[in-house]
Amino acid sequence: MNTEARIRIRVQLGDLPLFGPGKAALLTAIDEVGSIAGAARALGMSYRRAWLLVDSMNQNFTGPLVAASPGGRGVGGSRVTDLGRRVLAAYHAVEVDAARAAGKPLADLQTMVAAEPGPSVAGEPE
Amino acid sequence: MNTEARIRIRVQLGDLPLFGPGKAALLTAIDEVGSIAGAARALGMSYRRAWLLVDSMNQNFTGPLVAASPGGRGVGGSRVTDLGRRVLAAYHAVEVDAARAAGKPLADLQTMVAAEPGPSVAGEPE
Numbered sequence: 001m002n003t004e005a006r007i008r009i010r011v012q013l014g015d016l017p018l019f020g021p022g023k024a025a026l027l028t029a030i031d032e033v034g035s036i037a038g039a040a041r042a043l044g045m046s047y048r049r050a051w052l053l054v055d056s057m058n059q060n061f062t063g064p065l066v067a068a069s070p071g072g073r074g075v076g077g078s079r080v081t082d083l084g085r086r087v088l089a090a091y092h093a094v095e096v097d098a099a100r101a102a103g104k105p106l107a108d109l110q111t112m113v114a115a116e117p118g119p120s121v122a123g124e125p126e
Numbered sequence: 127m128n129t130e131a132r133i134r135i136r137v138q139l140g141d142l143p144l145f146g147p148g149k150a151a152l153l154t155a156i157d158e159v160g161s162i163a164g165a166a167r168a169l170g171m172s173y174r175r176a177w178l179l180v181d182s183m184n185q186n187f188t189g190p191l192v193a194a195s196p197g198g199r200g201v202g203g204s205r206v207t208d209l210g211r212r213v214l215a216a217y218h219a220v221e222v223d224a225a226r227a228a229g230k231p232l233a234d235l236q237t238m239v240a241a242e243p244g245p246s247v248a249g250e251p252e
Contacts, residue, residue: 003140005137005138006137007135007136008136008138009228010133010134011133011235013129013239014129056244059240062238086234090232093234094133094228094232094235098133098224098227101227101228102227105217105219105223106137106216108219109144109213109217112187112212113186113188118182118185121175121179121182
């Protein structure tokens with residue numbers, strides 16, 4: 001298995017999960033595929049869950065991150081808005097800057113990892 | 127509500143969740159309370175879940191992070207080992223260094239947050 005330590009970052013507002021790897025992947029997939037349903041399929045996520053995540057993103061920012069496509073691409077098409085792109089870019093910048101800065105303590109942590117790490121705890125949120 | 131954006135960091139080995147805020151809180155509570163059961167109660171976590179998380183930590187590093195207390199404090203006492211303290215310190219250093227470095231893009235992201243962010247999606251992992 002791949003045993004290189006890396007970090008995953010979630011941005012919170014108090015206790016509210018604002019944005020993280022899952023929403024970033026969903027936005028990216030919507031941008032590539034052109035619909036929420038297609039993006040959900042590509043990520044192995046239920047349509048309902050994808051829709052709820054999009055709805056949450058659209059409520060938590062100053063405007064929608066995902067909007068209906070302008071006509072011509074069939075029913076149900078969606079696109080990532082300019083604001084959605086800016087949110088995604090800011091999140092990726094958080095990831096890159098954080099990973100770069102945390103390189104040394106992360107390497108320290110890595111030296112303490114077992115040669116053959118065991119399985120994780122089911123549903124583990126850490 | 128508190129709407130200041132902050133980051134939460136999980137350290138992964140490939141897809142394996144190695145260490146994050148939940149395990150850090152559990153180790154800290156065990157150190158304060160002196161037992162896994164007491165720490166679980168203090169965190170509102172089931173004993174079984176706390177035990178599984180401790181078992182996972184003890185398997186994933188080069189030695190146990192939590193061990194039985196030396197006698198005298200009653201049945202079931204546990205303590206955080208020196209290795210456990212070093213893991214916790216390295217993780218906190220990752221958190222501090224990452225948060226400091228990501229300040230600017232996080233502030234950018236904050237400017238795009240709605241004045242009254244909505245509720246999150248149940249069980250949302252991002």
